[in-house]
Amino acid sequence: MSTFLVYTPPAAGHVFPLVPGLRALAARGHRIHVRTSPELVDRLAGAGVLTGGIEAAPVDPRITAHTAASDGPAGRGVDDLAALLARSGWEAEDLHASVARVRPDALLVDANTYGAATAAQTTGLPWATVLPSVLPYPGARIPPYGLGLRPRTGPLGALRDAVLWKVVERAYGRSLLPGLNDVRRAEGLPPLRSPLQHVGGADRVLVLTGEPLEYPRTDLPGHIRIVGGQPWDPPADEPAWLAEPGAPWVLVTCSTHYQGDEALAATAVEALRDEPVRVLLTLADAYDSATVPQAPNVRVERFVPHAPVLARAAAVVCPSGMGIVAKSVAAGVPVVAVPFGRDQPEVARRVAQAGTGVVLPARRLDPARLRRAVRTALALRDTARAVAATITPAEIAAGCFADAATELVGLHDDHPDGRVSAPGGQLPSPRTVRPC
Numbered sequence: 001m002s003t004f005l006v007y008t009p010p011a012a013g014h015v016f017p018l019v020p021g022l023r024a025l026a027a028r029g030h031r032i033h034v035r036t037s038p039e040l041v042d043r044l045a046g047a048g049v050l051t052g053g054i055e056a057a058p059v060d061p062r063i064t065a066h067t068a069a070s071d072g073p074a075g076r077g078v079d080d081l082a083a084l085l086a087r088s089g090w091e092a093e094d095l096h097a098s099v100a101r102v103r104p105d106a107l108l109v110d111a112n113t114y115g116a117a118t119a120a121q122t123t124g125l126p127w128a129t130v131l132p133s134v135l136p137y138p139g140a141r142i143p144p145y146g147l148g149l150r151p152r153t154g155p156l157g158a159l160r161d162a163v164l165w166k167v168v169e170r171a172y173g174r175s176l177l178p179g180l181n182d183v184r185r186a187e188g189l190p191p192l193r194s195p196l197q198h199v200g201g202a203d204r205v206l207v208l209t210g211e212p213l214e215y216p217r218t219d220l221p222g223h224i225r226i227v228g229g230q231p232w233d234p235p236a237d238e239p240a241w242l243a244e245p246g247a248p249w250v251l252v253t254c255s256t257h258y259q260g261d262e263a264l265a266a267t268a269v270e271a272l273r274d275e276p277v278r279v280l281l282t283l284a285d286a287y288d289s290a291t292v293p294q295a296p297n298v299r300v301e302r303f304v305p306h307a308p309v310l311a312r313a314a315a316v317v318c319p320s321g322m323g324i325v326a327k328s329v330a331a332g333v334p335v336v337a338v339p340f341g342r343d344q345p346e347v348a349r350r351v352a353q354a355g356t357g358v359v360l361p362a363r364r365l366d367p368a369r370l371r372r373a374v375r376t377a378l379a380l381r382d383t384a385r386a387v388a389a390t391i392t393p394a395e396i397a398a399g400c401f402a403d404a405a406t407e408l409v410g411l412h413d414d415h416p417d418g419r420v421s422a423p424g425g426q427l428p429s430p431r432t433v434r435p436c
Contacts, residue, residue: 001029002409005104006130007095007116009084010037010064011257013323014110017132017208019049020230020394021401026053028402033057033102035094037064047234060094063087081172085179088115092183095119106408108206114176117202118183126411128204128404133322133343134350135207135226137199139217144168148345151215151353169194200224203411206404209322210392212354213329213347225404228397231327236305242280247297248314250277250374255319256284256303261340262292263365268317269293271370280309315377317370319362320348329356332388334377336370338362356384 004025008015015036022032034044034056041056050056058064066087092115099107107127109117120127136145141157143149144164152160172195180198181191192198199205200221207214210228217226242249252268254261265281272279273295281292281300292300306324310316310331318324320337325347328335335357337348351357357380360373392400 001031002105002406003031003033003102004106004108004405005098005102006032006034006108007059007091007098007113007120008034008036008040008110009112010040010059010067011112012040012043013256013321014112014132015040015044016232016234017230017323017326018108018130019044019232020398021208021227021405022054023049023052024395024398024402025405028406029053030406031055033098033104035059035098037067043234057098060090062090063094066090081175082179084112085114085176085183088113088118088179088183089186091115092119092187096123099123099125106405106411108405109202111199114180114198115183117198118180118187118189120202121189122187124412126203126408128206128408129199129202130206130208132208134209134214134346135205135217135224136343136346137196137220137224138165139215140219142215142217143349146343146346148339148349148359150349169196204404204408206401208397208401209326210397212356212387212390213326213350215350215353225400225407227400227404228392228394229326229330230394230397230401231323231330232394233306233327236308238308238311239304241299242304242308242312247276247278248378249280249309249312250315250317251280251282251306251309251313252317253282253324254284255321255340256323257321259319259340259342261319261338261362263362264317264319264338264340265292267365267367267370269295269298271367272374273297275371275374277314277374280304280313314381315374317374317377320344320351320359322347325351329354329384330388330391330394332381332385334358334380334384336360336373336377338365338370354387356380356387 026032032054038058041058044050044056091113095116096119107120107125108130109120111129111131141151143151145168176195205224207226210226214226254265279298281298282303284303306327310333313333315334316328317336320339335351337351337357337359339345339348340362348359352359358373358376360369
């Protein structure tokens with residue numbers, strides 16, 4: 001069988017969604033080698049993932065040291081690209097060293113590892129970009145990425161989308177392309193003219209989401225595979241206090257990758273202290289620094305495993321990171337999405353469009369508005385459950401992931417120039433495809 005080298009950033013939200021698909025690959029007899037942070041290697045091992053053909057090793061320590069040093073409250077879309085690009089040279093070196101050591105047949109490279117994705121193109125191996133979020137790629141009736149806009153139909157909607165996609169493309173291009181093209185030059189590759197060439201330039205693009213969070217698409221390029229969401233967390237016991245009788249639980253959670261969103265936690269306490277709910281507030285990396293008011297119905301923790309909480313939660317309040325949103329929607333728990341940055345405005349909009357939650361922009365965050373938003377979300381429980389019943393089961397999505405990954409093996413045997421897309425980073429022509 002074949003060997004896959006899987007290259008990820010040192011972030012649980014990019015590693016854990018891969019686990020079901022990697023297990024499906026391994027069950028077919030393939031060997032999997034994952035590169036990630038030392039902490040996540042340990043967590044995968046402790047969860048029993050590193051068995052049956054799956055192994056893992058830490059990335060270059062300079063990458064994890066830089067990631068820790070650059071964590072901060074920015075979290076504002078294009079501003080985050082500078083931190084990701086700053087480690088790209090080390091990623092490229094690490095990818096080449098890993099290829100020499102592992103001798104893979106194909107590469108699966110996370111979209112946020114710009115250096116590794118660039119280096120992948122010079123290895124001669126077939127490779128795929130792996131994207132554990134919604135697809136930042138234009139299409140018919142697809143609003144411009146990152147702005148959190150509602151879809152619009154008709155000629156005016158098409159005009160709006162065409163104009164604003166160009167605006168978004170230029171904005172990301174100004175932030176991404178200078179640094180990315182420096183890495184490309186170091187790897188002997190021609191410069192890109194558009195960030196969309198980076199998004200779509202791999203032999204395959206595997207998008208780890210699906211409807212309702214991914215908009216229906218009829219004109220995907222033929223190399224993009226929407227394989228479906230595969231929420232996963234390490235197994236954990238349910239805390240005894242969670243099962244105690246009482247008012248319904250509302251989970252309020254800050255981003256697990258620090259972005260300075262402590263205001264959400266403090267506002268939630270003031271908003272919900274007199275509501276007929278119990279509040280579980282998880283602060284993640286903000287636990288040691290956040291100052292949060294106390295209230296008799298609020299319990300504060302650094303982190304609690306999501307699965308047992310979502311089994312009992314009546315609503316979730318979060319900055320709308322893809323991980324917690326995907327898990328909440330799959331569990332039928334309505335969401336109050338308060339986006340602060342990164343891909344969160346786009347993910348928040350998908351929640352609202354699916355009818356499984358409401359959006360409260362961070363700039364409008366205050367106790368009264370958040371209280372109203374939570375009450376609205378609580379009333380959406382039946383709708384959220386109905387939406388959850390339509391989602392492709394995780395085990396089927398994992399099989400779709402494995403199907404798409406195995407398409408890579410031997411791909412370059414049929415394309416001796418080593419590329420499926422045209423030279424110079426041009427994208428394949430679109431065609432109508434049916435997502436997995």
